[in-house]
Amino acid sequence: MPLRRRDNLLTWLVVGPFAIVLAFPFYWMLQTSLKSELDLYNTENVPFFFGEGSPTLDNYRFLFSDTQYAHWLLNTVLVGLAVVVITLVVSMPAGYALARLSGRWGQTLGVGLFLVYLVPPTLLFLPLSRVIAEVGLQDRLASLILVYPGFTIPFATWLLMGFFKSIPRELEEAALVDGASRLRALVRIVFPISLPGILTVVIFTFSLCVNEFVYAIAFITRSDSKVVSTGIYTELIRGDVFYWGALMAATLIPSIPLALLYNAFLDRFIAGFTGGAFR
Amino acid sequence: MEAAALPRRRRRDLLEQRRFLAPALIAPAVIFVGLLVGAPLGLSVYLSLTDATAGSLTGDFVGLANYTSQWDDPNFRTAFRNTIVFTLVANAIVILGASILAHFLVREFRGKWFIRFLVLLPWAAPVALSTIGFLWIFDSLFSVVNWTLKALSLVDQFNPPQWLGEPNKALAAITTVHAWRLLPFATVIMIAGLASIPKEVDDAAKVDGATGLKKLWFVTLPLQLPIATIAVLFGIVFTATDMAVVYILTRGGPFNSTQMLPMWAFQTGIQAGSLGPGAAIALFLLPVLAVVTVLMLLFARRVEVT
Numbered sequence: 001m002p003l004r005r006r007d008n009l010l011t012w013l014v015v016g017p018f019a020i021v022l023a024f025p026f027y028w029m030l031q032t033s034l035k036s037e038l039d040l041y042n043t044e045n046v047p048f049f050f051g052e053g054s055p056t057l058d059n060y061r062f063l064f065s066d067t068q069y070a071h072w073l074l075n076t077v078l079v080g081l082a083v084v085v086i087t088l089v090v091s092m093p094a095g096y097a098l099a100r101l102s103g104r105w106g107q108t109l110g111v112g113l114f115l116v117y118l119v120p121p122t123l124l125f126l127p128l129s130r131v132i133a134e135v136g137l138q139d140r141l142a143s144l145i146l147v148y149p150g151f152t153i154p155f156a157t158w159l160l161m162g163f164f165k166s167i168p169r170e171l172e173e174a175a176l177v178d179g180a181s182r183l184r185a186l187v188r189i190v191f192p193i194s195l196p197g198i199l200t201v202v203i204f205t206f207s208l209c210v211n212e213f214v215y216a217i218a219f220i221t222r223s224d225s226k227v228v229s230t231g232i233y234t235e236l237i238r239g240d241v242f243y244w245g246a247l248m249a250a251t252l253i254p255s256i257p258l259a260l261l262y263n264a265f266l267d268r269f270i271a272g273f274t275g276g277a278f279r
Numbered sequence: 280m281e282a283a284a285l286p287r288r289r290r291r292d293l294l295e296q297r298r299f300l301a302p303a304l305i306a307p308a309v310i311f312v313g314l315l316v317g318a319p320l321g322l323s324v325y326l327s328l329t330d331a332t333a334g335s336l337t338g339d340f341v342g343l344a345n346y347t348s349q350w351d352d353p354n355f356r357t358a359f360r361n362t363i364v365f366t367l368v369a370n371a372i373v374i375l376g377a378s379i380l381a382h383f384l385v386r387e388f389r390g391k392w393f394i395r396f397l398v399l400l401p402w403a404a405p406v407a408l409s410t411i412g413f414l415w416i417f418d419s420l421f422s423v424v425n426w427t428l429k430a431l432s433l434v435d436q437f438n439p440p441q442w443l444g445e446p447n448k449a450l451a452a453i454t455t456v457h458a459w460r461l462l463p464f465a466t467v468i469m470i471a472g473l474a475s476i477p478k479e480v481d482d483a484a485k486v487d488g489a490t491g492l493k494k495l496w497f498v499t500l501p502l503q504l505p506i507a508t509i510a511v512l513f514g515i516v517f518t519a520t521d522m523a524v525v526y527i528l529t530r531g532g533p534f535n536s537t538q539m540l541p542m543w544a545f546q547t548g549i550q551a552g553s554l555g556p557g558a559a560i561a562l563f564l565l566p567v568l569a570v571v572t573v574l575m576l577l578f579a580r581r582v583e584v585t
Contacts, residue, residue, distance in 0.1 A: 124319040
């Protein structure tokens, strides 16, 4: 079919350059992270070739043995998981109630919750940093675990609302007729069916936590309590000394798995997004 | 008789349950959000009206003095102007790129999975991390941008541009990073919009003889407009309130020329310890966000209708 082939080609001609521009920084990170110190500053070999001593995994080794990077990764995961748990516990019932049980006021509340998601940390970090200091949580991961649900709950509730709306009512009604209470139907029927949607929310909530920068930099200054989004920049860059190879390795490591997860769950995200407040 | 009464009673039970159950299920979310967003927002407004400094949560009431003195401050003016410039330019680029990209990415083609992975990278990668990548891309000595420009003989070999060291170039660099980062997200929202156009519309357009550009202009674009607006509004909020990109690339320098509101609020409120003025600076963002919010609500409603 010649027409299909022409269509394919045209699509690639448009989409290809976009993909190259968007992905180039990551190629560049990868290449830099595999270079030896000597090779990195040899402009002959920039940007496509490797010279003496390269490619090497030395930068990765340095990152994990001579810096606190592994520690920051662990902190990030800890904060992310804790926030995900809090978010799910609070958002799943709320999302369900907004999708099924409430009438008009529920819809208004749903949109309201979503709009709260748009209130940025930039507006809140000043008073919150004072409050955090006041209650003695400064330099502790607990400060982030406490504050992050402020933006993850609105986001997750809203997305979950979209997923729950797409579940056929008949399924729970059948359970209700069989004598189950609504809460029981919720836990036994609705949540298991929505597992893919819930998983999507887990992934995007987790990545919101990894992404957060303003609170993390305002609340935490002790180096072993830092998370990756702030630790790399504030600890691995000292004055004019840049360990570029290690820096690029450090930025690449969290990015790739996140991108793979995004790609795998994108269609579900879109379904939740269009099923939510905008439907 | 019994058979008819049973469902009615059940329905009534359900209704009673529902009246109690719905608020009970929603309450934790509302309380959480009220405490973590509503209260600090109120506190922020209060602080902006006082002369509070770091180390305390109270101060003497000074009225609007923090706002007026900031308004007269040249750094604040630069920050205010830059915030608007970043936001508008980056989002103009994003919306143009995203509409083209989305149009092609909804199609099925060979290698789509891989292309989509590459396109999603800037959105999935934590912004503070990818910006460090750009710090290296725009490096003063080993910039790959300059290497390319030199190879093409477009710039002076011995005096290449200092992307982060000269005011206008630094502004361009920051805008580029914002646009680069937002493009995938806007594309995804546009794809969602395109995917929600019913197949019947497509068929109807075909029957009416609308194809190619005609179809794009009269059918696809009008249907895509509301969701595109939502993409833009998200984009505006994300760009105007982001601090990570400027913090990492320039810290507002050189000489405060790339200052923007969140960065200036951070430096004033946290680093210099002037809590009151810092809060006032951040709150200058609020009117912008309020307008965006109202527009978003209006468009959300319109999407609901279609």
